Amino acid sequence: MREILLKGTNICKTFPKNGGETQILQSVNVEIYQGDFAIIMGASGAGKSTLLYALSGMDSITDGEITYKDQKISSFSEKQMAALRAKEFGFVFQQTHLVSNLTLFENVAVAGYVSKTASPKEIQERASRLLRQMHAEKAAGRLPSQVSGGEAQRAAIARAMIGNPGLLFADEPTGALNKTNSEEVLNLLSDLNRNGQSILMVTHDAKAAIRGNRILYLEDGQLLDELTLPIFQESEARQREETVTAWLSSLRW
């Protein structure tokens, strides 16, 4: 029996629209296990990112409950949520979202400093190591506006990993990248997962989705289906892609 890391129960999310309300998530139940590389897929507007940010506590929910390691995080205070983001969660956004006036190295280190999981010196050493692992060490001293999208996104992953997070959230991390850079980023995520890192990723790209061991399909704010796969191996990529594509076709993707 695998340990449940994150659990969402009857998650509802509505947004005000034209004087009324639009329901984006409708009683979504989801469990993410330790070591998972879980993928949320769905058509545009299905509520993928909304679900991701609701589960990560980045956005409030209208109804339901979210627990992380058996703690009810959906009722956390602003201070508790900040501590949770600093120490337990890591985020990778579609638009890298690096702080514009910090270098790549500083972007990574600042996230470590705020997590206070180690001394400043250790954080700096860890930041350097992570940037090396992410093949971004050459751009470490540059500002986000002075590096390529791939370098920026690799630095963003390093930043997300600096606090040794319990769970890494990734929202379309390859959405703004070219093919080569996308492949590099996905490889990095797969490596992290193989080393035990739990990941929850949103994507609409089947080639990215094959990296996961679980694919959750969302349609009109409801979880419609789930596909379970073995841990990703590069040699099985083609076969996994066919499997995923066939599954998605069955869901009229």
Next chain:
Amino acid sequence: MGNKAIFKANSKRHRGALIGIFILVFLACAALGTVLTVWINSGRYVHGELMRAGFGSLTAWISGLTDARPLANEVKNLPEVSSVEIQNLIFSNYAVDGQESDSEGQLILYHSEESRYRFFTDDLHGYQEQPAAISSGEIYVSPSLVSMMGLTLGDEIRFPIARSGRDKVFTVTGFYEDPFMGSSMIGMKSFLIGEDDYREICQIIQTSGIDALAREGAMLHIFAADPDAMTSSELNQLINENTSLSSYAEFIHSEDAIAGFMLILQNAFAAMLMAFVAALLFVVVIVLGHSISSGIEADYGNMGMLKTVGFTGGQLRGIWLVQYLTGILGGMAAGLAAVIPLSRLTSNATLTTTGIYIPADLPIGWCLLAFGILLGLLMGFIRLKTRPIRDIAPMKAIRGDIGAAGKTKVSRTPIWGNHLQLGIALRQLTMGKRRYSGACMVAVLLVFIASMIGRMDSWLESDGKGMMDAFNPADHDIGVQVFGELPMEEVEDAIRSYTDITDDYLLVMQGVAVNGMDYTANVITEPERFHILEGQTCLEDDEIVLTEFVAANLGIQIGDSVTVTGDSGSTEYIVSGIYSCANDMGDNVGMSREGYLKIGQDAPQLWCHHYFLEDEAQKAAITMALENAYGGDIHIHENTWPGLFGIISAMQALIVFLYVMVAVFILVVTVLTGSKLLAAEQRDLGIYKALGFTNRQLMTSFAMRFGIIALLGSAMGSVLSAVLTDPIVSAAMKLAGISNFASEPSVGSILLPVITVILLFTSFAFLTAGRLKNIDVTILISE
């Protein structure tokens, strides 16, 4: 139609900035209009009242004559004089509740048919009908005695008319406006009394002989036949040369001189406030510039879009001009509307110091001229600052390329793990210098002005010592003048029973004519005690020292000779030096006792004995003991002057007003700048939140930026103040005859404006940053 729609949309979008500009312009214009109104109206009013009340081109205060009419006729017979009017009076010392006056009072017989004076209501908030007569025992006084001696209606004033306790006691019945000597800056004070009392006092003086303490005298108001034909100094010189006036004159003042005395306070404070208003207007310009620049940056894409649909750069600049003019014109109109009540308030608040009720009527022409110039300058500035709109290339703007990307250099300010918020604050500052330059300039200006006023306050000291040192020809702790046969040894023994006398000298102020012009001579037994600015003091009996104002008036330099005429002769003296003494607005000279006795008569009771005490704290006790022991036979004064309290309280009020304005300006500037920064940094702030920063951490870091900027600006403002205060204030002080201004501020007075400005910027920034609680990490979500 399109322009109107864009104007409406822009006004809505930049509502916060326009409100901020409105508030700043309102405050600056209300202050400007009030200062102009008070300054112009008080000047006009004093000159108008001097003319209406019949001051004349010159007024001579005379004594020693039982009937002034022959002397008046002698003066009137000069072809250069058209008429001479006589106002009889009685010179007498006076005391209120045991507090002796520093200068003699002048009891004037009230003539209701003259309509010379205007009477105030009891609450001092306006005028009332003049009384038909003043009854026996009643007295009307100048409201400046309220600030000088704490006088209120119903109080008693005691005038020692003759020895053996022949005092005359009056009850204060009302207040009147004395345009000749009503200001608290003028030591001599007039009192209106009824005919019965006046006759009784004259009789006492005449029957008391040498025991009389009060003296009969008169004011001779001398009107020039053609005021434009010669200056009042030339007229004075002419009268002295051709009549016997100088033998009887205690002092002579021209209309300009007396108006100068009456207006010292208003002019000095108007000058200080005008400097402050100028700083506020600079702040308005800085904030306006910052608002336009950041507004253009924020609307760059929109303006590119508008250009693609046919709007020209000129049209867009026009819209921006009109948009800012709504805030500016609104602020000016509201400021103008506030001027009348503010001026009325100022008039009420200053009545007991200035002695006159300054009219609050708006000097429309001056205000419109000042506001018009200001509007023109601001419009020109807006046109200048909106020039970049002209150069916006549509597609470049739509792409979001505002020409800054890629040019930013990486700052070397470190990000410390242990001081993360400070590191981030420093980085934001160094990477966005331009955005903070406005706030920094504001801090420089506000600290400069606050520090300058603080330095002046320091110079003044809480007991007005700085001012007294400026007015006194020589320092002392206590001065004692005895009348009659009272032996000084007895007085000194009485003083020594409280504390030792460490040093002493004698001083007397006598009227003399220098090269035919009347001045007060400070005659001293130890000339080395004069405050010499240049050259040497008058140690020899053929030497004299002048103030720089007298030297300039007479066109005399050190080494030149002057002819000095006293009450017993005339001789030449060599000017040995320039000294400082602001008495009579600097119209005085200094002589040694030996030098003066060559032209003047001596009498023991003339001299005032100035003492230095071992324990200065005993001054008040000694004064009270001597007054109780010797009453009217002795006059004691400390190194102070009742008018100082008015100045000190006015200075304190000015400082409070200044700090309130500083706080309001910093609030508006911080809110405006902070809001723009928060809007521009929403994404970065969202990222920080996503990384685990709390709102408080981010608010603290945000406030730190303003604290650092305020620290830098305050340091620069303090340096500027240290460098510029003395030359600027000295130049202003010279208008009032004070030439010894040199600020020696305490650490507290240097730090107060710095700390205040830093704290205000930091706390207002922290409060403004409260808005970032509304910035949610969902800003990073792209569905």
